[in-house]
Structures are given as structure tokens and as C-alpha cells.
Amino acid sequence: MKQIQHNRRTVMRTVAGLAMSALIPLGVAQAADPIKVGMMLPATGTYAKLGSAIDNAFKLYVEEQGGTLAGRSIEYHAVDDESDPAKATENANRLVVRDGVDVLVGTVHSGVALAMARVAKQRDTLFLVPNAGADDLTRAQCSPNLFRTSFTNWQPAYAMGKAATGMGHKTAVTLTWKYAAGLEAVNGFKQAFEEGGGKVVKELTTPFPGVEFQSFLTEIAALKPDAVYVFFAGGGAAKFAKDYAAAGLKDSVPLYSSGFLTDGTLGAMGGAGEGLITALHYADGLDNAKDKAFRAAYQAKYGMPPDVYAVQGYDAAQLLHAGLKAVGGDMSKKAEMRAAMRSATIESPRGNFTLSSSHNPVQDIYLRKASGEENPSTGIAAKALADPGTGCKM
Ligand code: PHB
Numbered sequence: 228m229k230q231i232q233h234n235r236r237t238v239m240r241t242v243a244g245l246a247m248s249a250l251i252p253l254g255v256a257q258a259a260d261p262i263k264v265g266m267m268l269p270a271t272g273t274y275a276k277l278g279s280a281i282d283n284a285f286k287l288y289v290e291e292q293g294g295t296l297a298g299r300s301i302e303y304h305a306v307d308d309e310s311d312p313a314k315a316t317e318n319a320n321r322l323v324v325r326d327g328v329d330v331l332v333g334t335v336h337s338g339v340a341l342a343m344a345r346v347a348k349q350r351d352t353l354f355l356v357p358n359a360g361a362d363d364l365t366r367a368q369c370s371p372n373l374f375r376t377s378f379t380n381w382q383p384a385y386a387m388g389k390a391a392t393g394m395g396h397k398t399a400v401t402l403t404w405k406y407a408a409g410l411e412a413v414n415g416f417k418q419a420f421e422e423g424g425g426k427v428v429k430e431l432t433t434p435f436p437g438v439e440f441q442s443f444l445t446e447i448a449a450l451k452p453d454a455v456y457v458f459f460a461g462g463g464a465a466k467f468a469k470d471y472a473a474a475g476l477k478d479s480v481p482l483y484s485s486g487f488l489t490d491g492t493l494g495a496m497g498g499a500g501e502g503l504i505t506a507l508h509y510a511d512g513l514d515n516a517k518d519k520a521f522r523a524a525y526q527a528k529y530g531m532p533p534d535v536y537a538v539q540g541y542d543a544a545q546l547l548h549a550g551l552k553a554v555g556g557d558m559s560k561k562a563e564m565r566a567a568m569r570s571a572t573i574e575s576p577r578g579n580f581t582l583s584s585s586h587n588p589v590q591d592i593y594l595r596k597a598s599g600e601e602n603p604s605t606g607i608a609a610k611a612l613a614d615p616g617t618g619c620k621m
Contacts, residue, residue, distance in 0.1 A: 259298070259299070260299070261299060261300040261301060261302040262296065262299045262300070262301055262302065262329050262330065262551075262556075262558065263302050263304060263326065263327060263328040263329050263330075264285075264301055264302070264303050264304070264328060264329070264330050264332055264547075265304045265305075265306070265322030265323065265326060265328030265330065265331045265332060265333075266282055266285070266303055266304065266305045266306070266332050266333065267305075267306045267308050267318055267319060267322055267331060267332065267333030267334050267339075267343060268281055268282055268305070268307070268308060268332075268333050268334050268335065269307065269308055269309060269310045269334065269335050269336065270305075270307035270309075271307055271309055272309055272310050272436065272462075273310065273436040273460075273461045273462040273463045274310045274335040274336060274436075274460065274461045274462075275461070275462075276461060276462070276491060277335045277358065277460065277461050277491070277536045278307075278308075278334070278335055278536075280491065280533065280534055280536035280537040280540065281335070281357045281358060281536050281537065281539060281540030281543075282305075282540065283525070283528075283529050283533075283537060283540070284525060284533060284536075284537035284538065284539075284540035284541035284544075285332065285357070285540040285541065285543055285544045286303075286544075287524060287525060287528055287529075287541065288541050288544035288545060288548070289301050289544055290528075291524065292548065296544075296547060296548045296551045296552075296556070297548065297551035297552050297554075297555060297556035298555070298556045299551065299556040304322055304326040304328055306318045306321055306322055308333065308334050308336070308339050310334075310335060310336040310339060310435075310436070311339065312336070312338035312339050312341075312342060312406075315338070315339040315341075315342035315343060316342045316345070316346060318339075319331065319342060319343045319346035319347070320346055323346055323347065323350050323352050324350070328352070329352075329353065329558050330352065330353040330354070330355060330547060330558075331343060331346075331347050331352050331353070331354045331355070332355045332357060332543055333356070333357070333359075334356075334357075334358065334359055335358045335359060335461075335536070336359060336406075336408070337359045337360060337361035337364075337380065337406065337407035337408040337411075338361075338406050338407055339359070340356055340358075340359030340361055340364060341359075341361050341363065341364065341368065341407070344364055344368050344370065344373055345368075347370070347372060347373065348368075348370050348372070348373075351372060351561075352372065353372050353374075353547075353550075353558075353561075353564075353565075354370075354372055354373045354374070355374050355375075355376065355543045355546065355547060356373065356374070356375040356376070356377060356543075357376055357377060357536075357540045357542070357543040358377045358536060358539055359408070360377060360378050360379050360380035360381075360382075360408055360411070360412075361379075361380065361407045361408065361411070362379045362380055362381050362407075362411045362614070363407075363618075364379075364587075365379060365583070365585040365586055365587035365614060365616060365619060366379075366585065366614070366615075366616055366617050366618045366619050367617075367618040367619070369585040369586065369616070369618075369619035369620070369621060370621070371565055371621055372561075372565070373586060374546060374568055374582065374586045375586060375587050375588065376539050376542040376543045376545075376546055376573070376575075376588065377508075377539040377588070378508055378587075378588065378590070379411070379587055379614040380407070380408050380409075380411035380412045380415060380458075380485075381411055381412070381414065381415035381418075381614055381615075382415070382508065382590075382592060382609075382612055382614055383412075383415075383485040383486060383487075383505075383506045383507050383508065383592055384411070384412040384413070384414070384415030384416040384419075384456075384458070384485050384506075385415040385416070385418060385419045385609065385612070386419070386506040386592035386594075386608035386609035386612060387415075387416055387419075387456065387483050387484065387485060387505065387506035387608065388415065388416040388417065388418065388419025388420040388422075388423070388425075388456070389419040389420075389422075389423060389608060389609060390483075390504075390506060390594050390608045391416075391419075391420055391423075391425065391454055391456070391483055392419070392422075392423025392424060392425050393423070394454075394481075395453075396420075396425060396453040396454040396481070397424070397425050397426065397453050398425065398426055398427075398428050398452045398453045398454070399416075399420055399425060399426075399427050399428065399452050399453065399454045399455065399456055400427070400428060400429045400430075400431065400446075400447055400450055400452040400454075400455050400456075401413045401416065401417065401427055401429070401430045401431065401455070401456045401457065402431040402432070402433070402440075402443050402447070402455065402456075402457045403431075403432055403433075403457060403458040403459070404432070404433060404434065404435035404436065404437070404459065404463070405432035405433060405434055405435065406435045408458060408460075409432070409435075409458040409459075410432070412458040412485050413427075413430060413456070413458065416456045416483075417430075420456075425453075427456075428450065428452055429446075429450060429452075431443050431446065436462075436463050437463075438462075438463050438466040438467070440466070440467055440470045440471075441470070441474075444471065444474040444476060445474075447476060447480060448474065448475075448476060448480075451480070452480060453480075453481075454480065454481050454482075454483055455471075455476075455480055455481070455482050455483065456483050456484065457482065457483075457484050457488065458484065458485055458487070458488075459484070459487070459488055460487035460488065460490075460492075461487075461491075461492070462492075462495070464487065464488045464489070464492045465492045465495035465496050465500075467488070468482075468488065468489075468492070468496045468499045468500050468503065469496055469497065469499045471499070472499035473499075481504070482503060483503075483504055483505065483506075484503070484505045485505065485506060485507060486505035486507025486509070486510075486535065486593075486595055486602060487505075487507070487535070488500075488503065488505055489503050489505050489595070489597045489602050490507065490509070490534045490535045490536070490602060491534035491535075491536065493597055493599070493600045493601070493602070494600050500597045501597055501598070501599075502596060502597060502598075503596070503597045504594065504595070504596050504597075504605075505594075505597070505602065506592050506593065506594055506595070506608045506609075507535060507592065507593060507595060507602070508535070508577050508588070508590045508591065508592055508593065509534075509535040509538050509576070509577045510593040510595045510602055510604035511532075511595075511601035511602050511603050511604075512601065512603045512604070513576070513577070513578065513604065515576070515578060517574050517575065517576050518576035518577070521533065521538070521541060521576040522576070525537055532600075533576075535577075538575060538576045538577055541575075541576065542573050542575045542576075542577075545573050545574070545575070546568055546571060546573055547568075549567055549568055549571040549573070550564040550565065550567050550568040550571075551564070552567070553566075553567030554567070568586075569582060569584075569586065573588075577590065577591075578590070578591055583613045583614060583616055584616065584619070584621070585614070585616035585619035587613075587614045587616065589611055589612070589613040590611065590612060591607050591609070591610055591611060591612070592607070592608045592609040592612050593605075593606070593607060593608065594606050594607070594608040
């Protein structure tokens with residue numbers, strides 16, 4: 228593959244030379260070099276599996292297009308961000324400055340993504356966010372060059388809060404890792420839960436990515452709320468669900484969450500996730516042709532079913548393609564490319580979505596109930612839910 232890319236580049240340089248001598252506009256020749264895509268994702272730590280699902284599905288989409296988008300081959304540059312905000316600026320600069328990528332793609336962790344956004348803004352580099360839900364990315368820190376194909380932390384959490392009051396719960400305790408994603412998810416849940424007449428009686432937090440839950444479970448047992456809402460994902464989510472069941476709480480205090488708790492983690496929970504109710508913009512077994520084709524292709528290539536992270540990675544590649552098609556692969560036409568991305572309808576495995584004016588998906592949030600290793604939908608918790616985008620000035 229690398230060899231092919233290099234050969235192609237040599238050929239293109241020759242073409243560029245000929246083009247100049249024949250006075251063909253340079254843009255045409257330039258458009259034939261590969262597009263450099265910087266993948267900044269976690270390859271280690273509690274979110275490693277999430278990063279790999281995003282990477283897999285982004286590449287699957289590009290391969291389905293024959294390895295080119297709008298006539299341009301794709302050259303990947305990768306950095307393991309370790310879900311470490313302290314290393315995020317340096318890691319993003321490696322891709323943007325050292326490697327000179329045309330587009331930055333990442334990441335899972337909200338704190339890391341907020342630092343990436345600052346680098347992308349400084350350099351005016353196109354930035355696609357295939358997971359991190361940090362509300363501010365499409366609120367106060369929104370930007371013409373930043374597009375998200377995932378969610379805000381607020382979105383599934385708000386929908387979950389609405390559903391929990393709908394189920395008649397009056398009191399809730401929340402527990403999360405103490406960083407942007409969890410804190411914002413708790414805010415979203417609390418807003419809807421209290422709008423619906425409920426009361427969050429205690430907000431518990433533990434440092435990311437800690438998995439020592441025992442003292443919190445003891446406290447929850449003593450508080451006896453009607454419900455518990457948590458934000459955990461990846462490896463830590465599996466540990467939490469197992470501990471919750473082992474503490475005997477699963478049958479006495481219903482546990483709710485944004486669907487990250489149970490997406491891609493039910494196998495590792497070994498039965499402790501059975502029946503858990505969550506809210507998310509994806510579910511297993513959706514009745515749409517795009518999802519069926521995507522799931523079959525992902526399973527065939529990677530030998531496992533896709534999850535929400537894979538969907539978001541696939542859609543990041545689809546959104547990039549929508550922009551590139553509009554400019555015939557010429558990324559120097561920034562304004563036209565971004566305009567096309569802003570107005571795109573993405574035919575996603577989750578169902579079609581468009582972007583809000585702050586570049587975040589307007590999407591249905593499904594209510595799901597875990598069964599075996601899947602999260603089938605039991606209905607829609609919030610239809611075409613748009614993040615409020617508060618404070619976004621483009
Ligand atoms: C985040 O940090 O924004 C985040 C991480 C993992 C998830 C969801 C959100 O599953």
C-alpha cells in the first residue's frame with residue numbers, strides 16, 4: 228500500500244511538472260497528491276477498544292470507496308493519545324505541524340479533544356470529532372473547521388433523564404468519572420430529571436480512569452434512591468457493571484446510563500449487564516438497509532460486530548467524503564468544502580442525520596435494553612434531538 232502511494236506520488240509529481248509547463252491550473256495537479264489524515268485516538272488504556280473501532284470503521288469506509296475519496300488517495304498518520312489530556316497538545320502538534328496533515332480526526336476523550344480543538348483552530352486545520360462529547364466543542368469553542376459526527380455529552384444523558392422520570396422515578400444518585408464527559412452527562416441527566424419533577428439527591432465522582440467503586444456502592448445502598456445514573460465507558464464500564472451486580476444493587480436500585488456503559492462492553496460484563504436500560508444515538512438491530520450493510524461489512528472485515536464508536540468513525544469518513552466531493556478533492560477550497568459539510572445529510576447506520584448550525588448531529592436518541600451481547604432499541608427516548616449549542620459564535 229505504502230509502495231503504491233509512493234509510486235503514485237512520484238507519478239503525480241511528474242504530472243504536476245507537465246501541468247505547469249502546459250499552463251494547466253496548479254490546483255488540478257495538486258489535487259492528485261494523497262490527502263493526509265491524522266488519526267489521533269487511544270490505542271492503550273481504558274478507551275483503547277473504542278479508538279480501534281473508530282479507526283477500523285473510518286478505514287472500512289475509505290476501502291469501500293476503492294481507497295480514494297473524490298479521486299484522492301488517503302495517507303494515514305497515527306498517534307496513540309493514551310486518553311491523556313496532559314499530552315494532547317504535543318500529540319496534536321505532531322500530526323498537524325510535524326506531519327502536516329490535511330485533516331485531524333479524533334478522539335475519544337473529551338479533555339484530549341478540547342486541546343486538539345485549540346491546535347486545529349490555531350492552524351486552521353479541518354478537525355473531525357468521531358466521539359468525544361465535550362459540550363463546549365460545539366458550544367463556546369465551536370469553529371468553522373470543527374465537525375462532530377458523534378454527540379454532545381448532554382444529548383444521550385438528557386434523553387435518559389427524560390425517560391427515567393417517565394418511568395416514575397423521583398430520586399436519583401449520580402456517579403461518574405470526574406472529567407468533562409461525565410460531569411456534562413450528569414448535568415444533562417439532572418436537567419431532564421428535575422424538569423420532569425425528579426430530584427438528584429447526591430452527585431458522586433471518582434477520578435478518571437479509576438475503578439475502585441466499593442465505597443460508592445456502599446453509599447448508594449445507604450441512600451436508597453429510586454434510581455442511579457452513571458457515566459462510564461470502555462474497560463471501566465465493564466468493571467462498574469460487574470461491581471454493581473456483585474454488590475446486590477442491580478435488583479434493588481435500577482441503574483441507568485448514557486449507552487456507552489453497555490456499547491461494546493456487554494461481553495466483558497459476563498451477564499452483569501443483562502437488562503440494563505440506556506439511552507444512545509445507536510442501537511443493535513435497527514431496521515435500516517444502511518445499518519445492515521455496514522454491520523455485515525464490518526463483521527466480515529474485523530470478525531466482530533460494530534458498536535457506536537465504529538458508527539461514528541464510519542460517519543466521520545462519510546462527512547469528509549461529502550466535503551471532498553463538493554470541491555472535486557481540492558481541499559484548498561476551504562469555504563466551499565465546509566459549506567458542503569455543514570449542509571450534508573449523512574446516511575448513517577444510526578439513521579440519517581444532519582448537522583446543527585454548531586456542527587453537531589441532530590439525531591434520534593434510542594432507549595435500549597441490554598440482551599445478551601446486544602443493545603436492541605425499545606423505542607425513541609428523544610426524537611431529532613439537537614444540542615442547544617449555547618455560546619457558539621461561528
Ligand atoms: C468523552 O470523553 O467524551 C467520552 C468518552 C467515552 C465515551 C463517551 C464520551 O464512551
